[in-house]
Amino acid sequence: MFIDFEGIDGSGKTTLSNLLAARLKRLGYRVAHAREGGELQAPAARRIRELTRDSRLLELSPRTEFFLNLARDAQQLDEVVAPALRRGEVCITDRYLYSQLALSGGGRGLPMSELMPACELASQGLWPDLVVLVDVDPDLARWRKRLGKLQSGRTQDGDSRKGLAGAGLAVRVRESFLELARKDPQRWLILENNDVPLRVLEQRLVDAVVARLEGREVPVQRIVPAPAALPAEPATVDTAEERFFRALDSVEVREPALAAWMVGGLPGLPAHQRRLVYTERFPALTARGLGGLDDEAAWTLRDVLAAVAPAEVATSLGGLASARAMMLRERLYAQAPVEVLSGLKGDSSPQAWALRERGMRDGKLAEVLCGLAGVDGDEAWLIREAGMQRKLYVEVARSLGGLSTERADALREVLLPHDRLAVLRSTTGLDTPVARGLREALAGKALKLVLRSLTGLTTEEAWALREKGAPRTKEALDSVDGLDDPRAWKLRVEHADRWPATVLSSLKGLPLGPHARALIDRLLTAHPARLPVLRNAYGVIATARHTPAPHARASRVETEALSQVEL
Structure with missing residues (x-):
């Protein structure tokens, strides 16, 4: 047979x-x-x-x-x-x-x-x-x-x-x-x-x-399994927390590691309590899941996990530039130099440079380069030159992330024959001649990376690429994460049925205005038991509730974008 x-x-x-x-x-x-x-x-x-x-x-x-x-x-x-x-x-x-x-x-x-x-x-x-x-x-x-x-x-x-x-x-x-x-x-x-x-x-x-x-x-x-009994009432913004954690209970029974991974990045007490439950069984997953969290509970847990999961704790510090984050990096360097050095992106502080100098003395040029993204200045360019001499082309390309200067674009041109994809990744959020040329050349070959490179951009070229790519893949919606723009709202509404989980995650960081709530309610009603939808909906809601809103009512762009759209 x-x-x-x-x-x-x-x-x-x-x-x-x-x-x-x-x-x-x-x-x-x-x-x-x-x-x-x-x-x-x-x-x-x-x-x-x-x-x-x-x-x-x-x-x-x-x-x-x-x-x-x-x-x-x-x-x-x-x-x-x-x-x-x-x-x-x-x-x-x-x-x-x-x-x-x-x-x-x-x-x-x-x-x-x-x-x-x-x-x-x-x-x-x-x-x-x-x-x-x-x-x-x-x-x-x-x-x-x-x-x-x-x-x-x-x-x-x-x-x-x-x-x-x-x-x-x-x-x-x-x-x-x-x-x-x-x-x-x-x-x-x-x-x-x-x-x-x-x-x-x-x-x-x-x-x-x-x-x-x-x-x-x-x-x-x-x-198929026997259908699970669904609650009589549809899920809403107000019941999303209870629905998500109920679904997570079922995941924990059959795939406990997945449950530990799915609470990663979620703020608030309920998520923190779950992380505490998973800490002993899955310390590395729990530590990595602290990424993006800057509350006291997260810092306490980092301190607890630093000894058993130093690399993952160091990874969780990405994007954090506080004195507390730098002190923890210094403490973790001996056990996790790769993650510490790679996590210094955008940081030009004296403390960050002290760690880079330590890494250079330890022969970790590649790792130092990976943590140079967004950092300009003569010292940074000397390190890039050293990387070029060592033929660390991918790492040098990564070091150019966030830099839109003519000098950065000139180096990208030099790097193109060695690794076009690494150069494309370095253009995320940038509107430079090299970035535009690469997107045009690679849209048919690496659509995912082209669309993700548009993150944060509101140029006409960016919107045209998103509108063309959205019917084919979700990354068009990934690139509007946190964007409060009429065209972003239009894109979300038009493609909510095709990419529901991604549309929800793109709302993270935005206030829970009436149109955001209506979109969340619509997707929860359409997918009451779909775990990624429940998780992303709760993530948006929890983040909004733990982030001070600039104003309580819906923003002007939300209203302008959606006033004539049927949710």
Whole structure:
């Protein structure tokens, strides 16, 4: 029997496919997993995968990517899948040709009618007997992926080629998978992985697969949990806190680390009390989640965690330039020099320079460069020159973040042949000739980074790029975080149904005026049990309640933007 697992990145398909393989072996079946432990078993296929993930290959077209992925699957088929089936084994794959149809067709927009014949050729007529689609809310999948990177120490991983397209790619790929499943219900089994404990999903999956192996048909295509009882009243701004923490209770039972990660950055006593609960089990996650928090409770917790999670505590100090923050950095330097030096962005104080000088003496030029963003002056430029001599091109580019001078743009021009993406990242919030040229050149190749580089900008070019990008990916809304501008409000309202969680997070830092409340209420009503929506809604509300508002009533731009818009 040939069983294929499909789903968007972060859906859990790799974990579930390996759990199924282990369970079937214990039940006495002979099993081959073509991606056991998450690694493709054919060496040539692994090499091809590395090529297709390389974000430096910006000119790699969707058609070329499709053929490379096709070659990877063809090699896995010839070297692993077909031999296992000839031996009479149950063969499990983690992605097969359906992934190429969903990515290149649904995700990249190539015609399915042209892709299918090529897939038929690559398959040699061998298609899975059962396809398990692990379906998940794309927003939740992103949270899980970020958590996985943190727990495995891969926080410095850059974007893959798929990542450069923006989060909207996963949404379109998921929709394509669901359409493929709808057209072939006898072959596809949909397993929802949103709010059920892993052990329960595993057992339901094993039961369904064993039924197929024994010749018994599964009665339904979609395996779903029993629907949770929803409150009789819709969620609102006033009930968002209670709803979010109730949902978090359920998350804590099945994914406690995710629950600890989801309270990160949330101000106020209720969130702090939860962090205290998670501190002993997840000290590193709790410490990192203190980022952006400057209240007494957060500082007390930093002091407690400094000894056990120094790197994460240092990371949480990013953006804080108070004397208290600097004293803690000095205390943490010996244990976490990388995080301390990288967290000095925008800080030209004598204390910051003393730490940089210490880092230079310790041979940490790359880390010092990463913490030079937003810092001008002769001493900073001498360090950049040293970085260029050492060919630390990415780090030098990062050091240019926030600098809009002609000198900074001239260095960006020099850096372009070495790493265009690093240079693009350095232009966030800037309206310079190099920034404009890069955005125009890379909008079709790295839309996510182009849109994020617009953060805080209100130029006509920025609004045109946002309006063009918003139907395709959420990062257009990320770039209006905290913007109280008529066009920002218009963008939020128009795309609230497509990107609800992101529209909510873009309100963070704004006062809870009547239009903001109406938008929050609308999205909570539409998505009463969707965890990322609940979390972001509560984050906006909690931040507004703990930030002194400049005035109590709705701002002029809110009123101007939304007075004629139907919420």
